[in-house]
Amino acid sequence: MTDRTDFEKRTQEVLEESTGRLDGRTRSRLTQARHAALAQLEQPARIWWRSYVPAGAAAAVAVLAVVLWSGPMGPGKPPFQAANPVEDMELLADADAPDFVSDSVDLEFYEWAAGEVES
Amino acid sequence: MTAFVTLGGVYTTPVFTPNFGVGRSRDQDLMTTSRALDQFLTSVERRAFKIAQLGLRNDDDALDAVQDAMMKLVQSYSARPVDEWRPLFYRILSNGIRDMQRRRTVRGRIMAWLPVRDAEDDEEFDPIAQAPSHDAGPAKRLELDEAIGVLETAVAELPPRQQQAFLLRNFEGLDVNETASAMGCSEGSVKTHYFRALENLRAKLGEVF
Numbered sequence A: 001m002t003d004r005t006d007f008e009k010r011t012q013e014v015l016e017e018s019t020g021r022l023d024g025r026t027r028s029r030l031t032q033a034r035h036a037a038l039a040q041l042e043q044p045a046r047i048w049w050r051s052y053v054p055a056g057a058a059a060a061v062a063v064l065a066v067v068l069w070s071g072p073m074g075p076g077k078p079p080f081q082a083a084n085p086v087e088d089m090e091l092l093a094d095a096d097a098p099d100f101v102s103d104s105v106d107l108e109f110y111e112w113a114a115g116e117v118e119s
Numbered sequence B: 001m002t003a004f005v006t007l008g009g010v011y012t013t014p015v016f017t018p019n020f021g022v023g024r025s026r027d028q029d030l031m032t033t034s035r036a037l038d039q040f041l042t043s044v045e046r047r048a049f050k051i052a053q054l055g056l057r058n059d060d061d062a063l064d065a066v067q068d069a070m071m072k073l074v075q076s077y078s079a080r081p082v083d084e085w086r087p088l089f090y091r092i093l094s095n096g097i098r099d100m101q102r103r104r105t106v107r108g109r110i111m112a113w114l115p116v117r118d119a120e121d122d123e124e125f126d127p128i129a130q131a132p133s134h135d136a137g138p139a140k141r142l143e144l145d146e147a148i149g150v151l152e153t154a155v156a157e158l159p160p161r162q163q164q165a166f167l168l169r170n171f172e173g174l175d176v177n178e179t180a181s182a183m184g185c186s187e188g189s190v191k192t193h194y195f196r197a198l199e200n201l202r203a204k205l206g207e208v209f
Helices: A008-019 A024-042 A048-070 A085-093 A107-118 B002-012 B027-056 B060-077 B082-111 B138-156 B160-171 B178-183 B186-203
Strands: none
Touching: A008 B027, A008 B138, A008 B160, A008 B186, A024 B027, A024 B060, B027 B060, B027 B082, B027 B138, B027 B160, B060 B082, B060 B138, B082 B160, B082 B178, B138 B160, B138 B186, B160 B178, B160 B186
């Protein structure tokens, strides 16, 4: 700075004097702060994609939630419902219901097939 | 600290590398940068603390602000040319001080509703803190004590922008251009703030100084 007045010089001197009088605790904490800041340089370089990991994880969870909610089990498609046992019994007991096991079914064939699988 | 975003507008030139030469290992480069940063931070830390202390009127807050500024400078701007560090550092510090002042205003409104607690009760005796830092003759010391007290009170009472301009220009010794970068304003504004700060201080300190 050029053309500084006596007032400016005097105020600067007083502030410098005040700065020189900082107590031990303050000086020590400033040194610690400086070392903490410089320690950042010694840490291994940050891998760029690591900073995106939290956001990526959150996005993945959100996508998964959407898929699960609106996918096969989603509201558009009613979820699989377990067979109602009462209806099953009615169906089996119904005389007009199709025969699941009847004379027309070749039971011997199924027994032979099962035997082949086991052997 | 959101205020940093504005830094991009001031320093847009992609730069540099302090002496990152061909054939040098990364460790050597890091050591060079680390040494340069250490020297720089050592050269500014006490004045930076004083500036923060006058702006915040609280030692712990001032230390936090200085540490924050150091961390951010090293983290984000260590690759900048060395001669840009000073205005950058003070820009970061100024933003930090301003943010703290704003937070304090909000906190003050909330705390006004709570019972008052004496902060002195929390203070423990710290022998390091009590260590005398300089020795001077009693009369001279008394005179300086008075001058320091009066000046610091007057500076602390300046409007924030005048205070910044005064401390950066007259105390830290930044030129008008660097001060404008640090304050995020035009050189004309710096001159105006600085002039008004001097007028204010002269009016208050005329008899003492």
